Amino acid sequence: MVFAIKWGASAIQIMGYTATGFGWTPRNLYLFLVGVLGWFAVGALWNDKALMLVHLVALGAMIAGMSSSAA
DSSP: OHHHHHHHHHHHHHHHHHHHHOTTHHHHHHHHHHHHHHHHHHHHHHHHHHHHHHHHHHHHHHHHHHHHHHH
């Protein structure tokens, strides 16, 4: 299961980078959100606190940025 989440989240994040390169906003952010949540789940399943921290901070930054641009 971790294998599928890990590779699925990686593929979705790559699609997010591609969407950013083509200027497909806000779709790129939604792709990144799914990828970050997937990698956070992998960190939780592996009990890897560093992996969880990095993706929790990324998630917080993305949500803060999305909230501030919507206002």
